[in-house]
Amino acid sequence: MSPKTKAKVAFFDFTSCEGCQIELTNLGEKAFMGLLDHIEIVEFREAMSEKAQGRIDISFIEGSFSREADRKRLEDIRSRSNVVIAFGACAATGGVTALKNHMSDYSEAVYGKDAKMPHLDSSFALPVSAAIKVDYSVLGCPMSQAEFVEIVSSLLHGKEPVIPNHPVCVECKKKSTLCRYGQGDHCLGMVARAGCGAPCPADGIPCEACRGFVDHPNQEALVKVLREKGGLSEERAFNKSRIFTANLRSDAVKGAGARKE
Amino acid sequence: MAKDININVHHVTRVEGHGNILVNVSKGTIEKIEWQVPEAPRFFEAMIRGRHYSEVARIVSRICGICSVGHTLASVKASEDALGIQISEQSFKLRSLLKHAENYDSHIVHVLFLAAPDLLGAPSVFPLVPTHGEVVKCALRLKRFGHEWGSIIGGRTTHPTRVVPGGFTDVPTEQELRTLRKRITDEMLPDLNTALEVLLSLAGKFPKFERQTEYMALHSDKEYGLYDGVIQTVMPDGTKEKYKVSDYRKCTNEYVDRRSTAKWAKNKMGSYMAGALARVNNNFDQLHPEAKKVAGLLGMKPLCFNPYLNSVAQVVEVVHSVHEGLRLIDELLAAGIKREPLVKPTRFGSGTGAVEVPRGILYHHYSYDKDGMCTGGDCIIPTNENHANIQHDFEKLVPELLKADKSEKEMELALEMLVRAYDPCISCSTHYLDVKFTR
Numbered sequence: 001m002s003p004k005t006k007a008k009v010a011f012f013d014f015t016s017c018e019g020c021q022i023e024l025t026n027l028g029e030k031a032f033m034g035l036l037d038h039i040e041i042v043e044f045r046e047a048m049s050e051k052a053q054g055r056i057d058i059s060f061i062e063g064s065f066s067r068e069a070d071r072k073r074l075e076d077i078r079s080r081s082n083v084v085i086a087f088g089a090c091a092a093t094g095g096v097t098a099l100k101n102h103m104s105d106y107s108e109a110v111y112g113k114d115a116k117m118p119h120l121d122s123s124f125a126l127p128v129s130a131a132i133k134v135d136y137s138v139l140g141c142p143m144s145q146a147e148f149v150e151i152v153s154s155l156l157h158g159k160e161p162v163i164p165n166h167p168v169c170v171e172c173k174k175k176s177t178l179c180r181y182g183q184g185d186h187c188l189g190m191v192a193r194a195g196c197g198a199p200c201p202a203d204g205i206p207c208e209a210c211r212g213f214v215d216h217p218n219q220e221a222l223v224k225v226l227r228e229k230g231g232l233s234e235e236r237a238f239n240k241s242r243i244f245t246a247n248l249r250s251d252a253v254k255g256a257g258a259r260k261e
Numbered sequence: 262m263a264k265d266i267n268i269n270v271h272h273v274t275r276v277e278g279h280g281n282i283l284v285n286v287s288k289g290t291i292e293k294i295e296w297q298v299p300e301a302p303r304f305f306e307a308m309i310r311g312r313h314y315s316e317v318a319r320i321v322s323r324i325c326g327i328c329s330v331g332h333t334l335a336s337v338k339a340s341e342d343a344l345g346i347q348i349s350e351q352s353f354k355l356r357s358l359l360k361h362a363e364n365y366d367s368h369i370v371h372v373l374f375l376a377a378p379d380l381l382g383a384p385s386v387f388p389l390v391p392t393h394g395e396v397v398k399c400a401l402r403l404k405r406f407g408h409e410w411g412s413i414i415g416g417r418t419t420h421p422t423r424v425v426p427g428g429f430t431d432v433p434t435e436q437e438l439r440t441l442r443k444r445i446t447d448e449m450l451p452d453l454n455t456a457l458e459v460l461l462s463l464a465g466k467f468p469k470f471e472r473q474t475e476y477m478a479l480h481s482d483k484e485y486g487l488y489d490g491v492i493q494t495v496m497p498d499g500t501k502e503k504y505k506v507s508d509y510r511k512c513t514n515e516y517v518d519r520r521s522t523a524k525w526a527k528n529k530m531g532s533y534m535a536g537a538l539a540r541v542n543n544n545f546d547q548l549h550p551e552a553k554k555v556a557g558l559l560g561m562k563p564l565c566f567n568p569y570l571n572s573v574a575q576v577v578e579v580v581h582s583v584h585e586g587l588r589l590i591d592e593l594l595a596a597g598i599k600r601e602p603l604v605k606p607t608r609f610g611s612g613t614g615a616v617e618v619p620r621g622i623l624y625h626h627y628s629y630d631k632d633g634m635c636t637g638g639d640c641i642i643p644t645n646e647n648h649a650n651i652q653h654d655f656e657k658l659v660p661e662l663l664k665a666d667k668s669e670k671e672m673e674l675a676l677e678m679l680v681r682a683y684d685p686c687i688s689c690s691t692h693y694l695d696v697k698f699t700r
Contacts, residue, residue: 015303016326017323017324017325017326017327017329018325018326018327019323019325019326019327019329019419019420020326020419021326022326022327022370022419023326023419025370025374025401025404026404026405026408026418026419027405028401028402028404028405028408029398029401029402029405032401033398033401036387036390041387044385045272047374047375047385047386048384048385048386048387049378049384049385050384050385050387066303095323096308096320096323097303099308099320100303100304100307100308103307103308103310105307106304106307106308125303141323141420142326142417142419142420199416199417199422200422203416203422203423203430203431204422204423204430204431205319205422205423205425205430208316208319233632235311236313236634239311239312243312243316243319243320
């Protein structure tokens with residue numbers, strides 16, 4: 001990516017809520033117009049009718065891989081792109097869409113007698129990396145605006161982006177946010193990957209690890225703390241971390257990890 | 262005119278989610294007109310089973326990143342109904358203020374970023390940067406403002422943090438509300454006036470098309486229904502009927518139609534419309550005087566049967582929400598804003614909540630067991646409610662376009678613009694049905 005030509009950037013969406021794409025429009029005039037000085041957006045279905053011609057420097061993919069039918073589109077994006085970035089929790093880990101992965105009756109529960117209809121084909125919600133090689137991830141639900149700008153900026157400068165691997169608890173301490181456990185609540189902050197600035201505990205709700213776990217989380221201790229200090233029932237403590245990290249748990253479904261190269 | 266037309270728009274652009282348009286005309290005879298929805302299902306209603314009532318809203322918020330405030334509000338209202346919780350007056354006003362922020366925010370995105378390029382003959386907002394740079398910057402500022410407004414109340418706008426069953430986990434400070442008020446009058450209103458001037462100059466470019474249909478919206482005796490109210494429909498002859506929110510299934514009647522791929526809804530007529538135009542048609546008299554003034558300038562008055570003018574109704578609502586927002590801020594400041602403890606459940610059962618999200622009336626319904634764990638849910642999404650109405654519009658519009666001897670390209674644009682006018686939010690489709698049929 002020479003500094004004289006703008007990097008060609010594209011956005012694609014799969015099984016998702018498109019909230020991460022909406023966060024782009026929340027960057028505001030200054031950051032957004034500043035970004036456009038350095039990148040050229042060549043494809044972004046939610047906002048434009050133009051389609052990319054030729055190679056794409058950076059492709060951002062929002063949403064999980066939940067239908068075999070989507071594999072070809074993902075492979076096509078990979079073959080056209082120099083760098084592929086999983087954009088937000090669903091693409092990076094399966095996110096909330098993986099909350100159904102441990103259930104066997106989700107289709108019947110929603111569609112009743114129509115559950116077996118072929119168009120409702122949906123298998124496990126998996127990270128995009130289960131289908132294609134992914135180079136980087138912008139984590140979070142929604143994705144972190146600051147981290148997005150940081151990753152784009154790093155790549156344009158030929159620098160390796162740094163993604164934190166310390167728990168959210170560190171960020172609460174830095175902000176002097178009172179611990180949820182001290183407020184009669186529970187929290188996943190001690191095993192959740194930081195980088196968001198811990199907005200949830202600061203707003204009075206528990207961290208639910210939307211950015212995934214830190215490396216090597218102690219899941220048994222997590223359940224114990226949720227039960228003993230958080231006052232959750234055995235079952236609720238066990239299920240708590242499924243909300244955003246179902247695919248990162250030790251009992252994740254087969255194939256939830258990155259595809260073997 | 263024995264001509265052949267083949268329109269196959271795969272994944273309509275500048276809409277939220279994935280939709281396809283299929284039209285086949287052979288030797289002047291229409292063989293197929295279809296509005297399809299191929300969005301991947303996500304099974305949210307199954308995923309909330311076994312979750313605690315305090316978690317459900319944060320999960321269903323993820324149904325849609327654009328109307329996540331609306332899903333959160335419908336969800337906490339349904340949970341509160343099921344748990345016998347009465348929120349405080351302050352919480353009610355804060356939620357109304359947050360609802361206005363979301364409708365403002367979403368309408369700004371739709372009108373200025375998704376619909377306006379069609380009126381200017383551009384494929385997106387990006388080619389407009391060199392020619393209309395100042396307006397694009399103004400649009401970005403207006404969008405960012407909506408995000409900041411909502412964040413002050415809800416913590417953030419994409420998946421709000423502070424809104425929970427029983428009230429708010431945190432509230433804005435008096436100073437934050439005063440600053441918000443000052444910024445609305447000093448920064449946002451001048452930008453909004455700039456945008457309104459541009460929109461007024463484009464108002465004549467909306468396609469002329471009418472089809473009489475039924476319009477469904479929340480109605481409140483106290484104010485223009487957004488956060489709260491009962492269900493109301495207005496028929497083409499102007500007669501109105503009200504339904505209780507708990508009876509939502511009786512007036513949505515989700516069903517499968519062989520001509521369509523999506524689950525459809527209907528009440529008294531073959532289909533109904535939800536969204537800004539439906540709200541304006543139902544509750545025009547309750548709009549803020551400034552909003553009525555803009556409606557007058559844009560030539561909008563009830564009953565309006567042109568679905569393309571849903572975008573105009575959104576502009577009218579933007580003005581309404583800004584001025585109602587100012588009123589609510591003043592009332593909150595006058596009463597003195599304070600942190601309140603969350604109201605606790607008084608029972609565990611079933612309940613329903615309805616709010617007006619940008620695209621129309623949204624229903625959530627849940628049941629809870631004695632431990633406050635969710636045993637089942639049902640979400641009826643405005644975009645799904647509108648699918649049948651879009652299909653019926655297509656069926657009236659395509660013959661009219663053929664008669665007017667429009668080219669394939671012109672027809673394609675007219676159909677895409679119609680879909681965009683509904684501002685569909687297809688990711689929201691928590692459930693839909695896709696019926697394959699043999700040709």
